[in-house]
Amino acid sequence: MSAGDFESRWLAPDVNAVWTRFLHVTHRLEHHIDRRLQEQHGITHTQYEIMVRLADSDERAMRMSELADRIVTAKSAVTYQINKLSEMGLVERRKCGRDNRGIWVHLTDAGAERLERAAPCILSLVRELFLDSLNCDQAAELDKLLGTWSDNLDDHDRNPIGHPDHRGPEHAPELS
Amino acid sequence: MSAGDFESRWLAPDVNAVWTRFLHVTHRLEHHIDRRLQEQHGITHTQYEIMVRLADSDERAMRMSELADRIVTAKSAVTYQINKLSEMGLVERRKCGRDNRGIWVHLTDAGAERLERAAPCILSLVRELFLDSLNCDQAAELDKLLGTWSDNLDDHDRNPIGHPDHRGPEHAPELS
DNA sequence: CGCGGCTGGTTCGAATTCGAACAATCCTAT
């Protein structure tokens, strides 16, 4: 995978295909789920994700910024969505305790209920589209890959490198 | 979170983790690339993708709807982007031949040049973040998986089913 | 011909996202 001449500028065709398909499939998946979720339950996939994360947390609550990290969107987008969800009564802002600027977003009972209702539908979708096609080995392998990719991203986020010739395989946080 | 039968409604924790991580990683990837591309080359990832697809086609041209399919966005979004790219002079609309309503989008020389300039940067990014972490076996495996997922999606698009009990596993791929 | 039905593209308004600027609050070291 490493060797090659023209590969310094372009990707080997097969590898390129993997990347392209990856993009294509992820987009389609995202799209499909979003659509279904809106049609059948009147919420966005982002909103769904937010509620899931909340439901999974202790106290069914989370900080705004934590949420932003998990969902991977700009903070402003989170504010926007929380406003929406709040208007719908699915979520609630509470100024909790010690940190006077921080805000805890709580999943309301209504929210939990709404989530309960939506979850089976979307989960079965995820199963059919995504999970059922994985046997155990593949799942493990994929999980490992996801971990590596995640690490790579962490790495890149740490060094705000432009596009340095920066050879040298990953794990180079040897910052002097 | 009591154990037991809950897998009919909820996902087994490990499997659930895979899906969550998948979403997380894909979002981050998308995000990261988009950012870099905009900062260093003044174009969106979508725009980049459009140009790549054009460059890869015969005649460096493609139909609007074809484009929409490949990129996986609404037709209107394509129109929007093509307008933008057209204003930038990177792309050109031409009424080609037989079908008087169809339009061929051509990559201009300027477009090709711009693409050539952007490609190395983003490709090296894709390599570092994504591809270099794949050995040959994994690449092959991943490719197969992507194929399966894609098929699943095709399947689902074909049947506009709601959420049918529709048992019958998607003929799980016979991979060794 | 010549009337319905499709398909390819565009236009429009609404929803959502982003990043930058801001305000308030916390923290740490002097």
Add this chain to the structure above:
DNA sequence: ATAGGATTGTTCGAATTCGAACCAGCCGCG
């Protein structure tokens, strides 16, 4: 204590996306 710096959320305007409505031009059948 206290100034400087980081962190938390919000607000704002610009960019992008989506879907539905719409206008052709194509096609098949009478």
